[in-house]
Amino acid sequence: xxxxxxxxxxxxxxxxxxxxxxxxxxxxxxxxxxxxxxxxxxxxxxxxxxxxxxxxxxxxxxxxxxxxxxxxxxxxxxxxxxxxxxxxxxxxxxxxxxxxxxxxxxxxxxxxxxxxxxxxxxxxxxxxxxxxxxxxxxxxxxxxxxxxxxxxxxxxxxxxxxxxxxxxxxxxxxxxxxxxxxxxxxxxxxxxxxxxxxxxxxxxxxxxxxxxxxxxxxxxxxxxxxxxxxxxxxxxxxxxxxxxxxxxxxxxxxxxxxxxxxxxxxxxxxxxxxxxxxxxxxxxxxxxxxxxxxxxxxxxxxxxxxxxxxxxxxxxxxxxxxxxxxxxxxxxxxxxxxxxxxxxxxxxxxxxxxxxxxxxxxxxxxxxxxxxxxxxxxxxxxxxxxxxxxxxxxxxxxxxxxxxxxxxxxxxxxxxxxxxxxxxxxxxxxxxxxxxxxxxxxxxxxxxxxxxxxxxxxxxxxxxxxxxxxxxxxxxxxxxxxxxxxxxxxxxxxxxxxxxxxxxxxxxxxxxxxxxxxxxxxxxxxxxxxxxxxxxxxxxxxxxxxxxxxxxxxxxxxxxxxxxxxxxx
Amino acid sequence: xxxxxxxxxxxxxxxxxxxxxxxxxxxxxxxxxxxxxxxxxxxxxxxxxxxxxxxxxxxxxxxxxxxxxxxxxxxxxxxxxxxxxxxxxxxxxxxxxxxxxxxxxxxxxxxxxxxxxxxxxxxxxxxxxxxxxxxxxxxxxxxxxxxxxxxxxxxxxxxxxxxxxxxxxxxxxxxxxxxxxxxxxxxxxx
Numbered sequence: 001x002x003x004x005x006x007x008x009x010x011x012x013x014x015x016x017x018x019x020x021x022x023x024x025x026x027x028x029x030x031x032x033x034x035x036x037x038x039x040x041x042x043x044x045x046x047x048x049x050x051x052x053x054x055x056x057x058x059x060x061x062x063x064x065x066x067x068x069x070x071x072x073x074x075x076x077x078x079x080x081x082x083x084x085x086x087x088x089x090x091x092x093x094x095x096x097x098x099x100x101x102x103x104x105x106x107x108x109x110x111x112x113x114x115x116x117x118x119x120x121x122x123x124x125x126x127x128x129x130x131x132x133x134x135x136x137x138x139x140x141x142x143x144x145x146x147x148x149x150x151x152x153x154x155x156x157x158x159x160x161x162x163x164x165x166x167x168x169x170x171x172x173x174x175x176x177x178x179x180x181x182x183x184x185x186x187x188x189x190x191x192x193x194x195x196x197x198x199x200x201x202x203x204x205x206x207x208x209x210x211x212x213x214x215x216x217x218x219x220x221x222x223x224x225x226x227x228x229x230x231x232x233x234x235x236x237x238x239x240x241x242x243x244x245x246x247x248x249x250x251x252x253x254x255x256x257x258x259x260x261x262x263x264x265x266x267x268x269x270x271x272x273x274x275x276x277x278x279x280x281x282x283x284x285x286x287x288x289x290x291x292x293x294x295x296x297x298x299x300x301x302x303x304x305x306x307x308x309x310x311x312x313x314x315x316x317x318x319x320x321x322x323x324x325x326x327x328x329x330x331x332x333x334x335x336x337x338x339x340x341x342x343x344x345x346x347x348x349x350x351x352x353x354x355x356x357x358x359x360x361x362x363x364x365x366x367x368x369x370x371x372x373x374x375x376x377x378x379x380x381x382x383x384x385x386x387x388x389x390x391x392x393x394x395x396x397x398x399x400x401x402x403x404x405x406x407x408x409x410x411x412x413x414x415x416x417x418x419x420x421x422x423x424x425x426x427x428x429x430x431x432x433x434x435x436x437x438x439x440x441x442x443x444x445x446x447x448x449x450x451x452x453x454x455x456x457x458x459x460x461x462x463x464x465x466x467x468x469x470x471x472x473x474x475x476x477x478x479x480x481x482x483x484x485x486x487x488x489x490x491x492x493x494x495x496x497x498x499x500x501x502x503x504x505x506x507x508x509x510x511x512x513x514x515x516x517x518x519x520x521x522x523x524x525x526x527x528x529x530x531x532x533x534x535x536x537x538x539x540x541x542x543x544x545x546x547x548x549x550x551x552x553x554x555x556x557x558x559x560x561x562x563x564x565x566x567x568x569x
Numbered sequence: 570x571x572x573x574x575x576x577x578x579x580x581x582x583x584x585x586x587x588x589x590x591x592x593x594x595x596x597x598x599x600x601x602x603x604x605x606x607x608x609x610x611x612x613x614x615x616x617x618x619x620x621x622x623x624x625x626x627x628x629x630x631x632x633x634x635x636x637x638x639x640x641x642x643x644x645x646x647x648x649x650x651x652x653x654x655x656x657x658x659x660x661x662x663x664x665x666x667x668x669x670x671x672x673x674x675x676x677x678x679x680x681x682x683x684x685x686x687x688x689x690x691x692x693x694x695x696x697x698x699x700x701x702x703x704x705x706x707x708x709x710x711x712x713x714x715x716x717x718x719x720x721x722x723x724x725x726x727x728x729x730x731x732x733x734x735x736x737x738x739x740x741x742x743x744x745x746x747x748x749x750x751x752x753x754x755x756x757x758x759x
Binding site for chain 1: 622623624625627629631643644647648649650681685688689716720721722723724725726727730733734736738739740741742743744745746747748749750752754756757758759
């Protein structure tokens with residue numbers, strides 16, 4: 001293989017290297033750069049510059065040749081990515097196609113990826129609920145995985161730190177297991193969502209809540225965000241195209257341009273990381289070996305500290321591929337647990353219904369969020385035949401449509417003057433915590449390689465009995481709540497979708513107190529290689545029910561400050 | 570419509586080669602723009618006439634004015650499974666004979682009323698496993714798909730979304746409790 005190391009070693013040396021430019025990597029880079037650290041950020045995909053590289057962002061519906069539908073040949077060639085709700089004509093270019101980056105499914109796993117600068121931060125659902133000690137205490141209390149080496153008090157100020165900068169809208173709801181944060185004004189629930197919240201109070205006391213979901217959208221304090229070149233969210237709901245206003249938080253709109261402005265960041269797109277270089281004499285990692293995506297040539301970069309933020313499963317893949325005499329089974333993998341205890345969120349079930357009440361009302365305008373139903377099962381003590389619990393999304397909406405039964409001028413006038421209001425439609429989807437297990441793992445395939453000669457990732461992750469019981473309980477409980485609220489035509493469904501489609505895969509490089517049973521310490525350093533930090537989804541010891549991105553951001557910021565403090569010792 | 574233009578260019582550059590694979594000089598040329606369908610110009614014209622029955626021109630333009638039948642063929646060509654493409658084209662192919670059998674005339678010779686009734690009736694045809702049943706099912710499938718795409722292509726057209734019911738990229742602040750009676754919208758006459 002050709003070698004690109006023609007530039008002097010000094011030119012390829014930085015103080016820190018961050019692998020990955022997604023939500024967590026860009027946070028690590030931003031903090032390091034703010035602290036004066038010369039940082040190289042490696043991204044395997046192409047560059048995506050804010051606004052400039054959002055080709056569809058202002059396109060009108062009629063400008064999409066298939067009105068946003070994915071053509072059949074693309075769907076047939078790419079069944080995994082075609083199952084993702086956001087893989088549509090308007091955002092297709094930000095998703096990895098199955099055919100471009102194959103992987104091995106030992107069990108069905110829908111691996112949804114975004115290989116570009118900004119990663120999936122361009123595409124995420126922007127829901128940012130804090131975790132609490134009811135989550136961090138979980139494994140120790142319920143006897144699974146290992147105890148988290150940190151608690152809420154360790155991360156609380158970092159939640160505030162990232163919330164302020166990213167911009168999070170929400171209300172202070174005072175729910176112990178869903179801590180309040182640094183919020184911009186929240187988005188009000190609509191009349192039927194509020195009604196459901198009242199009904200829950202009436203029937204379940206203070207145990208079950210329905211709140212406006214906290215979301216990473218700018219909804220106030222515009223002067224502060226103008227410093228980042230970002231403006232108010234315009235309620236377009238076209239986020240997945242990239243937002244020209246920077247209305248929602250993404251690496252591209254926020255942390256990356258901010259870090260570049262410090263003069264301390266070097267961004268290197270098209271850098272497929274091969275491995276982390278380990279120096280046995282020095283007893284630490286010294287750099288990163290990459291393969292150029294386009295030329296396929298290799299190059300090495302060096303730094304004192306390395307952050308691995310390649311997104312959960314790819315972080316596992318990089319560490320597994322970073323072998324040396326000292327670490328024949330992957331970097332920091334003395335206990336053989338690297339790649340194991342992978343978990344995710346159980347998004348299988350939905351409950352929907354209709355509501356005949358409040359028929360005089362509808363809604364207008366747009367909003368970037370909807371209702372959130374925090375976990376209520378097993379919060380204070382174990383009370384069901386399954387461990388942990390589930391949160392749920394909830395929303396109510398009312399459509400107005402034309403009568404399309406006719407033909408000719410009747411049909412035309414009906415289409416142009418839609419006035420048929422149906423009942424309110426209500427819908428909910430579960431977000432269940434899953435239990436990390438050794439048998440849910442990723443590994444490198446010994447034979448199959450990708451276009452860059454990298455071993456393909458083999459994924460073996462499945463549901464278990466706990467998940468089945470939780471699906472059943474969610475359907476029963478949500479159906480009961482809908483019934484008590486007077487909703488009708490209640491339907492439930494279990495999609496039986498494969499793990500992965502939740503896009504919340506976590507673990508494999510878990511944190512823990514004991515190097516014998518975990519890979520990372522309380523500061524996100526590899527126990528065995530302390531100048532390597534992992535602060536993305538790979539580091540998660542358990543999964544909580546809350547969307548994890550906010551926690552990755554807080555972890556990355558916290559770890560970056562730790563790394564800088566260490567370097568000054 | 571860039572792809573359409575591109576295909577046209579290819580056809581010009583290659584001296585019409587794009588037409589040749591399905592060329593039988595005793596018959597009409599197959600339109601190369603819809604490469605998964607075997608559609609002739611007269612079939613496309615018939616589709617245009619059907620779309621014009623579904624949404625006719627009046628005070629404002631109709632489906633045929635907006636060439637919605639091109640959109641229909643793009644969708645069937647690009648977004649249908651092979652099986653559904655075959656069903657659609659089988660229905661389109663059988664449609665002229667069906668018109669003759671039920672009305673004794675060509676489609677274009679029918680009055681507006683007759684056309685409308687024919688489309689409504691055809692949409693309700695029920696099929697079975699017999700040859701005749703399959704033919705009926707294909708006709709119903711063709712008519713229903715055409716109606717659905719006519720509505721979609723018409724309502725999501727540049728004309729409607731700029732001149733008649735302007736589409737807004739910025740929908741405004743959310744109001745979660747709007748009284749329907751307070752909404753006053755001027756009636757649009759088609």
